[in-house]
Amino acid sequence: MITYRENRNNITQIVEFDLTKVTDQSRQVLEHGITEYLKHVEDKHKKIFKFEVGNKLVYETEVLIPKVNKNRLNVLMVLGNPAVHSVAERMFFSYERRRNRENQETWIEHRFWRALRDCDVLEFNKNVKNPTPQNIDEINSYKRDCLLNGDYISDFNIFLLPYFSFPTPASGPYSGVNGIKKIVGEEIFEEMKKFEFQRFKGIFLGNNIKNVTCFQKTAGNEVIEKAQGKPIDSILNNRVYKLGDALKHVTLYTAPPTRLLHTNSGKKILKSIVADIKAKNKID
Numbered sequence: 615m616i617t618y619r620e621n622r623n624n625i626t627q628i629v630e631f632d633l634t635k636v637t638d639q640s641r642q643v644l645e646h647g648i649t650e651y652l653k654h655v656e657d658k659h660k661k662i663f664k665f666e667v668g669n670k671l672v673y674e675t676e677v678l679i680p681k682v683n684k685n686r687l688n689v690l691m692v693l694g695n696p697a698v699h700s701v702a703e704r705m706f707f708s709y710e711r712r713r714n715r716e717n718q719e720t721w722i723e724h725r726f727w728r729a730l731r732d733c734d735v736l737e738f739n740k741n742v743k744n745p746t747p748q749n750i751d752e753i754n755s756y757k758r759d760c761l762l763n764g765d766y767i768s769d770f771n772i773f774l775l776p777y778f779s780f781p782t783p784a785s786g787p788y789s790g791v792n793g794i795k796k797i798v799g800e801e802i803f804e805e806m807k808k809f810e811f812q813r814f815k816g817i818f819l820g821n822n823i824k825n826v827t828c829f830q831k832t833a834g835n836e837v838i839e840k841a842q843g844k845p846i847d848s849i850l851n852n853r854v855y856k857l858g859d860a861l862k863h864v865t866l867y868t869a870p871p872t873r874l875l876h877t878n879s880g881k882k883i884l885k886s887i888v889a890d891i892k893a894k895n896k897i898d
Contacts, residue, residue: 616809618779625678625758626704629779631671636802643799644671651788651797659702662781674701675781678774679821682764687895688823689770692814692837693872694791694830695778705754706761706774707872709745721745727757729875733884737767769897775817777810777833791832811840818861825891827867827884829875834868849886867891 615635619628633641648671652660662674676696700708707724714720722744730736738760745753760766761774782793795803814837817823828834837843842858843866857864867887874880891897 615805618809618813620677620679622679622681623762624704625676625706625762626701627675627677627779629673629675630666631673631802633669633671636805640799640801641669644797644802647797647799651782651793654783654786654788655698659698662698662701673780675779676701676704676706676774676776677779677817678706678761678772679817680764680771680773681762683771684764686764686769686771687825687891687897688773688821689891690773690775690817690823690826692826692828692830692833693774693776694833695794696776696781697784698781699784701781703750703754705758708754709750721747721750725876726872729872729881729884733881733888735768735770735884735888736772739766769892773817773821773823775814777814777828777830777836778806779810779813780806791830807836811836815841815861818864824863825865825867825895827869827887829869829872831868831871834866837866849890850883852883852887854890865894 615632617630617632619630621627633644636644648663652663664672666672697707700706703709707726709721710724712720712722723742738757742753742756743749761772764771778791778794780794780798782797783789787793788797794806798806818826828837837857838855841861841864843855844858845853846856846865847854849867852868852870854868855866856862857866867890869887870880870883875884
């Protein structure tokens with residue numbers, strides 16, 4: 615029903631949904647949901663969704679699987695789902711919007727990248743300018759090349775996976791995982807959950823990953839349930855799990871949502887998780 619077209623040479627990936635495999639009612643719910651949803655999406659971002667001949671919904675998503683793995687520990691960071699503007703811009707956490715005192719929109723580097731830098735997880739080799747509509751393509755191209763080729767300062771090879779592949783706006787009535795449910799309906803969302811776990815599992819088994827930090831509660835709960843995870847520890851009230859079945863070699867750390875990573879408490883938790891991973895893997 616759902617097909618994932620992996621491209622190891624890029625961050626942007628393609629997901630194809632065969633709508634002939636669902637009931638007429640569910641297909642109508644999805645088509646109506648997409649129509650209403652796209653009314654809330656900027657025109658330049660609508661291009662990542664399309665219906666193809668044969669009753670197929672095709673959409674773009676993002677996944678970071680490095681093309682080049684340096685001699686470092688592989689660590690996966692799991693997010694909720696992609697922001698539609700970041701998928702369109704071809705880069706995770708492309709920018710963050712702010713309003714100044716004159717109520718004018720400004721852009722800043724997303725808090726996710728600032729938190730990774732502040733917590734000694736990942737730092738790019740050169741200072742990245744503050745994003746603007748004029749330089750965003752240059753910044754995103756630089757970061758994309760660095761991430762795919764492992765060209766950054768870190769003790770880890772960083773993998774990034776939005777657990778739910780369907781992109782939604784960063785805010786508004788259709789944002790986040792709850793927004794996906796609203797758009798696609800219950801039956802299709804249940805099929806999506808099965809597909810997403812198999813995709814998650816395949817990334818682990820195909821890339822020698824033993825440590826995952828999950829920044830989104832619904833995604834973490836899905837993994838813990840389907841992989842029969844058992845709590846083994848806690849870090850600052852955030853539980854640590856050992857997964858089971860085919861993923862019994864995997865340790866899963868739960869972390870605050872990315873929207874809180876700019877706070878002192880959010881950074882403290884992330885630093886503690888990083889320290890635990892390093893200690894257990896004997897990284898100085």
